[in-house]
Amino acid sequence: MSVSPVLALTTGEPAGIGPELAAMLAVAPVAGSRVVAVGDPELLAERAARLGLALEIVELAQHEAVPAAAPGRLLVWPVALRAPARPGVLNTANADYVLETLDVAIAACRDGHAAGMVTAPLHKGVILDAGHAGFRGHTEYLRDACGVEEVVMMLATDSALHALRPGWRGPAALRVALATTHLPLREVADAITGESLTRVLRILDIDLKRWYGLTAPRIAVCGLNPHAGEGGHLGREELEVIEPVLAALRAEGLRLDGPLPADTLFTPRHLEGVDAVLAMYHDQGLPVLKYAGFGSAANITLGLPFPRTSVDHGTALDLAGSGRADPGSLRVAVALAAQMASRSIIQ
Ligand SMILES: NC(=O)c1ccc[n+]([C@@H]2O[C@H](COP(=O)([O-])OP(=O)(O)OC[C@H]3O[C@@H](n4cnc5c(N)ncnc54)[C@H](O)[C@@H]3O)[C@@H](O)[C@H]2O)c1
Numbered sequence: 001m002s003v004s005p006v007l008a009l010t011t012g013e014p015a016g017i018g019p020e021l022a023a024m025l026a027v028a029p030v031a032g033s034r035v036v037a038v039g040d041p042e043l044l045a046e047r048a049a050r051l052g053l054a055l056e057i058v059e060l061a062q063h064e065a066v067p068a069a070a071p072g073r074l075l076v077w078p079v080a081l082r083a084p085a086r087p088g089v090l091n092t093a094n095a096d097y098v099l100e101t102l103d104v105a106i107a108a109c110r111d112g113h114a115a116g117m118v119t120a121p122l123h124k125g126v127i128l129d130a131g132h133a134g135f136r137g138h139t140e141y142l143r144d145a146c147g148v149e150e151v152v153m154m155l156a157t158d159s160a161l162h163a164l165r166p167g168w169r170g171p172a173a174l175r176v177a178l179a180t181t182h183l184p185l186r187e188v189a190d191a192i193t194g195e196s197l198t199r200v201l202r203i204l205d206i207d208l209k210r211w212y213g214l215t216a217p218r219i220a221v222c223g224l225n226p227h228a229g230e231g232g233h234l235g236r237e238e239l240e241v242i243e244p245v246l247a248a249l250r251a252e253g254l255r256l257d258g259p260l261p262a263d264t265l266f267t268p269r270h271l272e273g274v275d276a277v278l279a280m281y282h283d284q285g286l287p288v289l290k291y292a293g294f295g296s297a298a299n300i301t302l303g304l305p306f307p308r309t310s311v312d313h314g315t316a317l318d319l320a321g322s323g324r325a326d327p328g329s330l331r332v333a334v335a336l337a338a339q340m341a342s343r344s345i346i347q
């Protein structure tokens with residue numbers, strides 16, 4: 001019998017739903033994973049008690065062996081809160097705590113103590129308010145921490161995930177990757193250059209092969225402008241940037257459709273046979289994905305040296321401490337990271 005991969009689970013913004021989702025997960029662990037939460041043990045105990053969850057919290061050092069998952073036991077690599085945390089109330093004093101949980105998980109992956117990491121949601125605004133001026137999100141933080149030039153954000157609601165949710169009625173496989181991530185809309189067009197788009201498409205092609213076992217992934221690429229620029233009348237980025245990149249990469253063997261108008265690309269007939277869609281910006285692609293699968297989807301960072309997945313939702317400060325948060329996305333994020341770590345993703 002193979003040993004389940006160890007996954008570092010960062011518990012996210014302490015005023016949000018991340019700590020209680022970690023507690024819910026420990027009550028009913030995802031099969032095939034050994035999760036170690038990264039966070040403050042007292043905070044996790046307090047959120048579990050608030051929800052009436054009986055949990056044994058076991059603190060581990062990173063070099064210690066990680067036992068098999070057991071329902072009701074939460075393994076923790078401890079990081080101390082900087083200030084007491086109240087559900088729903090952000091505190092800039094804890095921004096460094098959140099970033100330290102990321103640093104601990106990244107180090108564990110890089111040192112081989114974990115096979116991958118899963119992240120509960122953090123609050124970008126409070127980290128920026130605390131003075132971390134360049135902070136944009138986990139994706140960009142991981143890129144810089146791992147010293148890679150480019151990473152790609154992809155959210156997925158796919159067949160492997162749907163196997164966990166028998167009631168799922170959405171498309172069989174929807175994966176949406178982004179050419180740009182957390183940028184003001186005003187800056188998007190300038191950020192899409194021939195070089196950046198080429199890097200993104202190469203990473204997407206390589207990692208669809210690497211993590212999903214697709215031999216020749218077919219990628220549909222959205223235009224940037226309405227109706228993919230309407231032949232240059234509604235914007236020239238398609239003609240001047242996107243089409244030349246696609247032509248050059250097709251000549252290298254990549255299977256690329258587009259640039260296609262995003263409004264009709266995201267319809268079942270056009271998605272047939274497509275392994276992933278590349279959207280040009282955050283709110284071109286993610287609303288479609290979240291409409292199709294909010295709560296059953298995961299966020300994956302492609303281009304890193306190890307698997308990293310995350311939930312499809314944010315800190316939900318309005319629900320924190322209530323026990324009403326749905327752990328569904330965290331469960332699929334853990335299952336997907338475990339599958340990626342064992343490179344056995346179901347098609
Ligand atoms: N993976 C991440 O770290 C991540 C992802 C998305 C957003 N965020 C951050 O979260 C913060 C809040 O963002 P937002 O308000 O736009 O989105 P949000 O996802 O926190 O909340 C949007 C709505 O969805 C509900 N919701 C979210 N998660 C839920 C769950 N598990 N179960 C039931 N309902 C849930 C919330 O109650 C709210 O009504 C922002 O700082 C944003 O940047 C972080």
Ligand SMILES: N[C@H](C(=O)O)[C@H](O)COP(=O)(O)O
Nearest residue numbers: 137138139140299310312313
């Ligand atoms: N863009 C993501 C979403 O809307 O779900 C989210 O903000 C998380 O991004 P990071 O994983 O980069 O924090």
